[in-house]
Amino acid sequence: MKKHIIVLIVIPCVFCLAQNLLQNPGFESWTGGLPDYWQKDDTILVFQEDVVVHSGDFSVKDSLIDTCQSYADFFQGRFPVTANTQYTYSIWVWDDDQAGRVRQGVYWWPTGYLWSTEYSADMSGWQELSYTLTSPADAESALVLVRAYDILANWDGGAVFYLDDAYFQAPSIQPPVIVRSWHTPTNPGAGVTGSVYAKATDDGYIEHDTLYYGVNGLSSPIATSHTAVNTDTFIYQIPGQAAGDTVFYYLRFIDNDSLETFSDTHAYYVGALDIYVNEVCYDTYSADSGCFIELYGPSGTSLDGFSLVGVNGTGGVEYETIDLSGGSIPGDGFFVVGDYATVPNVDLVDPGANLQNGPDNLELRFNDITIDALGYGELDSWVFTGEWLPAVDVDFGHSLGRYPDGDDTDNNEVDFNDYETLTPGEPNPPVGIYEHATVAKKMPMPILTNPLRAGSAYGALINDVGYYPLIVYNTMGQAITEISQPENRLALPTGVYFVKFNNVARGCAKIVVIK
Numbered sequence: 001m002k003k004h005i006i007v008l009i010v011i012p013c014v015f016c017l018a019q020n021l022l023q024n025p026g027f028e029s030w031t032g033g034l035p036d037y038w039q040k041d042d043t044i045l046v047f048q049e050d051v052v053v054h055s056g057d058f059s060v061k062d063s064l065i066d067t068c069q070s071y072a073d074f075f076q077g078r079f080p081v082t083a084n085t086q087y088t089y090s091i092w093v094w095d096d097d098q099a100g101r102v103r104q105g106v107y108w109w110p111t112g113y114l115w116s117t118e119y120s121a122d123m124s125g126w127q128e129l130s131y132t133l134t135s136p137a138d139a140e141s142a143l144v145l146v147r148a149y150d151i152l153a154n155w156d157g158g159a160v161f162y163l164d165d166a167y168f169q170a171p172s173i174q175p176p177v178i179v180r181s182w183h184t185p186t187n188p189g190a191g192v193t194g195s196v197y198a199k200a201t202d203d204g205y206i207e208h209d210t211l212y213y214g215v216n217g218l219s220s221p222i223a224t225s226h227t228a229v230n231t232d233t234f235i236y237q238i239p240g241q242a243a244g245d246t247v248f249y250y251l252r253f254i255d256n257d258s259l260e261t262f263s264d265t266h267a268y269y270v271g272a273l274d275i276y277v278n279e280v281c282y283d284t285y286s287a288d289s290g291c292f293i294e295l296y297g298p299s300g301t302s303l304d305g306f307s308l309v310g311v312n313g314t315g316g317v318e319y320e321t322i323d324l325s326g327g328s329i330p331g332d333g334f335f336v337v338g339d340y341a342t343v344p345n346v347d348l349v350d351p352g353a354n355l356q357n358g359p360d361n362l363e364l365r366f367n368d369i370t371i372d373a374l375g376y377g378e379l380d381s382w383v384f385t386g387e388w389l390p391a392v393d394v395d396f397g398h399s400l401g402r403y404p405d406g407d408d409t410d411n412n413e414v415d416f417n418d419y420e421t422l423t424p425g426e427p428n429p430p431v432g433i434y435e436h437a438t439v440a441k442k443m444p445m446p447i448l449t450n451p452l453r454a455g456s457a458y459g460a461l462i463n464d465v466g467y468y469p470l471i472v473y474n475t476m477g478q479a480i481t482e483i484s485q486p487e488n489r490l491a492l493p494t495g496v497y498f499v500k501f502n503n504v505a506r507g508c509a510k511i512v513v514i515k
Contacts, residue, residue, distance in 0.1 A: 021079055022144065025166045026056045035060060041071040044148055054092040054126050054164035064100060064148040064159040074163065077143025078109055081135050082170065084177040084201055089144055090130035091166040095120040100150045100159025104129055107143040111136040111383065112315025119149070120161070137179050138382070144168055174203040175259035181251060181266065183238075184410050186387055187371035189272045191240035196249060198234045198263070204256040211236040213249035218265070221250075230495045231474070243271035246369060269369040274298055275306070276372050276408055277364050278334070279401035281422055282355035283394070291354040292343045292424045293322075293362065295335040296406045303327040305367045308337065310352065313359035313375075316383035320352040333405070334425045345425025358393030361385045374412055376400060379473065389473065389498065391416035401428040413500075451512035452490060459486030461499070461511060473498040 023037035030036065030048050035058075040046050043066035049059045064072055081087070089104055101122075105115040116131040135142070144166070150159045181198040188194050196211060212221035228235040234251075241247055247270060251263040275297035284290045293308055303324040310320035322337060327348055329335050338346035339354040355362060359377020363370045363385060375386025377393040384390055388411040391400050400416040402408070405427055409415055417431045452461055458470065463486050470483040474497060481491075492513050499509055 019169060021081075021168045022076055022166050027058050027060050027164060028056050030058070038074065038076050040075070041073045042066075043072045044074060046074065049162055052094050052162045054094075056164075059094075059162050059164035062102070062146070062148055062161045062163055064150055072148040073105075073145045074148075075143055075145040076166075077107065078141035079143075081108075081139050081142045083135055083137050083139045084179055085139075085170050086132060086134050086174055086177070087142075087168060087170050088130060088132050089116075089168045090128055091146060092126050092128050092164045093120045094126055094162035094164075095122060096124045097160050098122050099152045100148060100161065102129075102146050102148050102161050102163075104131065105145040105147060106133060107145065108136050108139045108315075109141045109143070110314070111138055112312070112317070114315070115147075126164075134177055136383075142168075173257050173259065175257075176200050176202045176206055176253035176255045176261040178251060178253065178261060178263050179232075181263055183249075183266065183268055184388070186373060186410055187269055187271075187273060188240065190243035190270060192270075193240050194238040194247065194268065196236040196238060196251075198236070198251050199232055200234060200251075200253050200261075201232055202253075202255045206253050206255050208252075208254040209234055210252045211238075211249055212252065213238050213247055215241055215245050215247055218248050218250075231493055233474075241270045245270040246367075267369050269366055269371055273301075273366060273371055274406070275301060275303075275329070275364065276402065276406050277308075277362060277374050278405055279399050279419070279423065279428060280355065280362060280374065280376075281399040281424070282360075283357050283396040283398075285397055289340055290338070290343055292336055292338040292346070292422075293353050293355070294337075294401075294424050295329070295364070296333055296402070297329045297335070299329055299331045299333055301329040303329070303335065307365050307368070308352070309363045309365055310355050311361035311363060311383070311385050312356065313361060313377060313382040313384070316385065319356070322348075322350045322352045324348070332425070336424045338424065343424055347425075359384070359390070372408070374400065374416065376412070376416070386412045387415075389413040392418055394418045397422075399423075403428045403431055451514045454490055454492060454494060454513050454515055456490055457486060458483050458488050458490060462486070462501070467501045471500040473500065 024035055027035040034046060045063040045065055047061040049061040053059045062074055093102055101119040103116050103119045105113055107113050114133055118129060148159060179199040179201060183194050183196045200206060209226055210223050212223050214221045224236060226234040227237050238247060246267055248265055248267045250265045254260045275295055278296035279294040281292050306324040308322040309318050312319045336346050337348045337350055337353045339351050341349050359382040361375045364372040373386045375384045375390040377390055391412040394400055399419045399422050401419045402415050403417055468485055472481045474480050490513060494513050494515055497511050499511055
């Protein structure tokens, strides 16, 4: 499945914390029928209004004129922003038209849209719509939008609103930002301790952190502190639980300004279900006909309560859900979901099997709890919900597959190979024997020296130039440096890192840097 890329016009502005980042926020200056610095979609009309005004001399009269609401936006941008920073976006609205409503959105570049859940209410008077949001870790710029909606049962494409005094700013004092949190194993067995990792930053420093967890609910959560901190990554332990339990948890951070931040609630299922995403083909020749998702598991296992969910690498939005209830794993252990009935050995036909090209994600869920996840694409400013490090984004006509079938280390880069030969409903062949896989290289995994002292040459780790360039990742799975030769020095803080070697199949190893 192909992705659509939105090209936006960049409008320069001066960036500074604690000031309105929008140009002409009160709509006082107009040129050519539009307020300066603002733009609109073709499905709305915009007029200068001098009667219904919140402040100043003018406001905007926004009239929805078409039944297509996907692009009924009034917007400004893009202007520079800072990543991992909290912003407030507000605008005053007059909405006494029962036929419609408006809400706000922000397009973070390059991540994607984030929409407010609050809509304008019908009332004869001005109301302020305001919401607070945090820019993604890769945010470079932002575009703010006001989208119009017609909500009549017999929609005629008509609705009128008035807009004034828009505001978008970052406060000078920031609360902590939780950049990413995840747990391992993804689906722990009975009695197995769960490890939770949380990368958190602040404009000052974090004074207190707590993980709260509960078993089969959060009515009486148990509080626990971190067991270790690696640079800005906090590590927690949750005791092993009984098979069939669901563990829920969330995190709280408080900084030196006494500002606090809570994470979303996360969950994992306890008990070895032994069902895995085993092979995925998401990009075939021409119109992508013949895409499939293959599961591997014990013969006869019911798939009631299981689902496959596509998670967009742009913005992290769930874009596809395939309900597997009613199915079961066949006698050979392979269950194939194909976009068409022509897929060999197909057990379920669902067009959702045509997943998006990378970078993207696929999650296998049981009762809406993720038990296995695959993310594919080069690590570079996208929402990765897979396991540890992503698999490669393969060429069209290839697939991503495990070898041996069902082999799972909770690291997508290690577990999934690039296959040129597609084998839906059949065992995946050994890499490099029956086909030419791009990750099948000639060099063996090197023997490493650990730990390493900061400032020493990378040659102390591995001196053979055939393994270079090396790519170094932090514990968040983010590439932080590329090393071209053994003479380069370890300019790294103390901590744990992962190194990917050139010319090595599954060539990723953990290193520890000490003073």
